[in-house]
Amino acid sequence: GPPSNFQQIGSSKEPPSVRDELLRAENAERTDTVGSWKWNVVKDTQTFDKNYRTMLGYTEEELPDGLRAWQKVVFREDAIQALLDFETHLASKGTLPCVNICRYRHKTGKTLYIKSRAKVTKWSDDGKPLIVEGIHMDVTTEHEAHRELERLRLILEQTNRTAKVGGWQYTPEANELIWTKTTYNIHEIDTENSPTIDIARAISFYKEGSSRERIEEIFKSALAGPFSYNEELQIITAKGNERWIRAQGISEFKNGKCLRMYGSFQDIHENKIADLRLKTEEAKFRELYESSPVAICKNCFKTGRFLDINHAAHLLLGYSIDELRTRDYQDITPEEYADADKIQNEILVSRGRFGPFEKEYFRKDGSRCEVQVTGFYVESEDGEPITWALIQDIGERKKTERSILEAMKAAEKANYAKSAFLAAMSHEIRTPLNGIIGSTELLSETDIDESQQALIQMILNSGDVLLSTISDVLDYSKIEAGQMQLEESPFSPLEVAEQVLDIMTPKARAAGIEMGVSLGKNCPEMLLGDAVRIRQILINFVGNAVKFTHEGYVEVGIDYREPEGLKLSEKDSGIGICEEKIKEIFKPFTQADLSTTRKYGGSGLGLAICKSLANLMGGKIQIESVEGEGSIFSLSIPLKSIGYPKTDQSSKPKPLAHRKGL
Secondary structure, X not given: OOOOOEOOOOOOOOOOHHHHHHHHHHOOOOOOOOEEEEEEOOOOEEEEOHHHHHHHOOOOOOOOOOHHHHHHHEOHHHHHHHHHHHHHHHHOOOOOOEEEEEEEEOOOOOEEEEEEEEEEEEXXXXXXXXXXXXXXXXXXXXXXXXXXXXXXXXXXXXXXXXHOXXXXXXXXXXXXXXXXXXXXXXXXXXXXXXXXXXXHHHHHOEXXXXXXXXXXXXXXXXXXXXXXXXXXXXXXXXOOOEEEEEEEEEEEEEOOEEEEEEEEEEEOHHHHHHHHHHHHHHHHHHHHHHHOOOEEEEEEOOOOEEEEEOHHHHHHHOOOHHHHOOOEHHHHOOHHHHHHHHHHHHHHHHHOEEEEEEEEEEOOOOOEEEEEEEEEEEEOOOOOEEEEEEEEEOHHHHHHHHHHHHHHHHHHHHHHHHHHHHHHHHHHHHHHHHHHHHHHHHHHOOOOOHHHHHHHHHHHHHHHHHHHHHHHHHHHHHHHHOOOOOOOEEEOHHXXXXXXXXXXXXXXXXXXXXXXXXXXXXXXXXXXXXXHHHHHHHHHHHHHHHHHOOOEEEEEEEEEEOOOEEEEEEEEOOOOOOHHHHOHHHOOOOOOOHHHHHHHOOOOOHHHHHHHHHHHOOOEEEEEEEOOOEEEEEEEEOOEEEEOOOOOHHHOOOOOOOEOOO
């Protein structure tokens, strides 16, 4: 740009050859938009034509001559560079061109990029510049296009670097191979100190074997005629690393001669390794799928149509996959399972899985197979909903279950018949036995001697034992046969306890044992339940306590709590039971040990009957015992309290604080 003091001139008196020369240097096609200027160094005057101001949108009045006017429109840092370039031109005596691009401010505020070319056209004898001429050209459009092209080039380079895609070109005639920077990087070659790569060197990077052989075959084909390829091959990089790459290329021919070959070079190592691993896993899955003993079916979620089955499904159903592809699961399902299938489909939609549930399928031969089905929902690679079903053949299991059920029914029937027989026989035996005992008691009241009285007493004792045993057998048989009936009527728990103690007092007196009743504060006087069966259980508890207590006491406790209900307990200071035997004593015909049976007698049915009766009444029996110290047997039954009977308050029974059997 002009360094100082411009003056407008109407027309140039200098020969046009200098301007034309400068235009030719710029290869300018349109000269009418090119502004020119001239600087007379001796006179220190500058002139420029009309195109200069028109280019910037100013009139002569708006942009007068002079350095200040020029400084007004040019960017300061660009003006400084322009002057430095001009000084370099002067220092070289005109051998170096003075060319620069400066930013100018257009009248509208837009920034223009204007290219200047200057030249000293006249020198003094001592080598000083006399006349300087130059031109200005608006290159804003070209500059913006170049800048956009550079931006796109950088984006392309970044994209290729990110995608690990490089480019290459080979010219056979010149035997010249060109690689982009990314291609060098893929081969792990230093781009700053990289050696020249020829075609032989490029091919040598391919791994020996199938990859090397394939690229050599491709190169020969590409030189022989128009050819394109897209291959996944392996290379060994300059650092010795093995990489998978995708090589693509095209060969161009003209008049039967190969002009060039070009293409791309992409690093696909990570993706290829992942793909190979995936294929390995898919192969393993396929092997497991086909060798699985459980039938596996793949169905379209929308239509239910079969898409694939494994070998186990083929063996189970008898169909091949081609035969099943024309069917859906409903085609091989009996009609009676339609509702069950609908429910399972609803579960599948809401939860993503269904089952396991049991159903039947029709085999190809028309027979039915019993199966257990479990399934889940997935989406295929193309987004289609798929249902996988695991189908287990349970035919043999169901057959076994039916056999077991039939055997159980037969056993129950036989057990019922046995219990009914025992109940009937026990009843038939007990009737004459009661006659024998009654007659013996009458006989004991006659005038007999002492030895005869002892014999009669032995008969009575044996009869009582036998009657007790028969009664136990009868009760147990009734329970097993389901013939035990419970009654529900009002009763007083205190009266039941007193009745039991009254019955057991003679035996307790004979054994020298104290007996008593402990009544809880919250216990109601009247409850609703089966007093006979409760008394039977309590007699068994107290009877065992008296039998197995040599000294000390037997105490009956009565309490009531919501919601547990009535709790009857028997506490004694007897021989106790070891912990491992506690669970055994509730089994029929079982006592703590054989010595107990020999020493104390008994059928071993008493506690088994008590437990069954407690269960029938919705209650439970618990035991706490320490061997050698005593036991606590408790019965808990959820009975309803009905309060006090409608009698005078003074007639309410009083709890017994203690009763001595002595």
